[in-house]
Amino acid sequence: AQKVTQAQTEISVVEKEDVTLDCVYETRDTTYYLFWYKQPPSGELVFLIRRNSFDEQNEISGRYSWNFQKSTSSFNFTITASQVVDSAVYFCALSESITSGTYKYIFGTGTRLKVLA
Amino acid sequence: AAGVIQSPRHLIKEKRETATLKCYPIPRHDTVYWYQQGPGQDPQFLISFYEKMQSDKGSIPDRFSAQQFSDYHSELNMSSLELGDSALYFCASFSPNEAFFGQGTRLTVV
Numbered sequence: 399a400q401k402v403t404q405a406q407t408e409i410s411v412v413e414k415e416d417v418t419l420d421c422v423y424e425t426r427d428t429t430y431y432l433f434w435y436k437q438p439p440s441g442e443l444v445f446l447i448r449r450n451s452f453d454e455q456n457e458i459s460g461r462y463s464w465n466f467q468k469s470t471s472s473f474n475f476t477i478t479a480s481q482v483v484d485s486a487v488y489f490c491a492l493s494e495s496i497t498s499g500t501y502k503y504i505f506g507t508g509t510r511l512k513v514l515a
Numbered sequence: 516a517a518g519v520i521q522s523p524r525h526l527i528k529e530k531r532e533t534a535t536l537k538c539y540p541i542p543r544h545d546t547v548y549w550y551q552q553g554p555g556q557d558p559q560f561l562i563s564f565y566e567k568m569q570s571d572k573g574s575i576p577d578r579f580s581a582q583q584f585s586d587y588h589s590e591l592n593m594s595s596l597e598l599g600d601s602a603l604y605f606c607a608s609f610s611p612n613e614a615f616f617g618q619g620t621r622l623t624v625v
Contacts (some may be wrong), residue, residue, distance in 0.1 A: 444571065445560055 400425045402492045404506035411480055412514050419475040419509045421490030427451075432466065432473045433491040437508070446488075449473060480513045487511070519608040521617035528596050528624050536591040536620045538606030544615075546570070547589040548607040549581060552619075553599075561604075564589055596624045 401424040411417045423432065434446040447457065449466050457464050461478045477484055490506040520539040528534050540547050549561040551574075560573035564583035575581075578596075583589045593600060601624045606617040 445573075 400427075400492060400504050402490050402504045402506040404488075404490055404509050406509045407507070408510040408512065410512040410514060413482060414479050416476060416478050417480050417511065417513075419477075419488050419490075419511065421473045421475065421506060423471050423473065423490070423492045423504075425471075425492060431493045433489075433493065434464065434473075434475050435489040435491060435505075436486045437489065438486040444486075446475070477511075480511075482513050482515050485511055485513045519606055519615045519617035521604075521606050521620050523620060524618065526620060526622045528622065530596055530598060530624060532596050532624075534593045534596060534622060536593070536604050536606075536622070538589045538591070538608075538617060540587055540589070540606070540608035541615055544608040545587055546608070547583055547587070549575075549589070549591050550605040550607065550616075552603040552605060554602070561591070593622075598624050600624050 403422045405420055409417060409419070428451065430451045432449040432451070436444040436446055438444065446462065447464055449464065451468070454466050454468055456466065463476045463478065465472070465474045465476070473490060475488065475490070487508045487510045489508045492504045519541055522537045526534055538547055538549070546563065546565045548563040551559045551561050561575040561579065562569060562573060562581050563571045564581070567583045567585065567587070579591065579593050581589060581591045589606065591604065601622060603619045603621050605619045608615045
């Protein structure tokens with residue numbers, strides 16, 4: 399069954415530290431998408447990244463980087479030099495096609511990141 | 516347990532018509548997200564509401580508007596429909612630890 403696991407419920411780091419959020423997924427599909435979302439205290443869900451299952455190239459965007467490894471079914475997210483504004487709940491999500499044009503989205507339970515000043 | 520309810524499940528409209536999609540979040544969830552998913556596309560975030568106030572806005576056309584009501588249900592209003600608006604529209608109800616998507620409304624513009 400499809401599943402997204404974020405084993406880290408909560409992480410606390412001191413500002414300027416690097417932090418990696420883990421995400422492990424399970425799926426039978428060969429075509430799927432992986433996402434990371436950020437939910438700051440204000441409540442909105444902020445899309446961070448989408449990764450196609452055929453694109454294993456790692457990506458860096460500013461202080462954010464993502465490491466996608468199909469061999470281990472992992473899609474980890476690293477924040478370099480963390481800042482207080484990075485404090486939020488981060489969700490990893492998996493979307494799969496159920497039927498043509500219909501998708502199912504599976505989110506992990508989220509990792510609450512606290513960056514302390 | 517109650518899930519996110521979206522209505523209608525299917526909707527067929529002609530170009531230039533207006534459509535209203537409704538979303539009923541999980542009880543006690545105060546946040547609603549709307550997504551649009553075109554054929555073969557990944558979902559696109561449209562707009563979100565937190566405590567009846569718009570909290571974020573994505574790629575929502577000016578022809579679209581949305582609001583969240585006092586009972587936390589939300590409506591997405593789409594005017595002057597275009598063929599390109601044909602898509603699956605998801606609503607998501609969110610709590611700090613889990614996100615719930617409705618089953619979607621499939622809008623077909625002909």
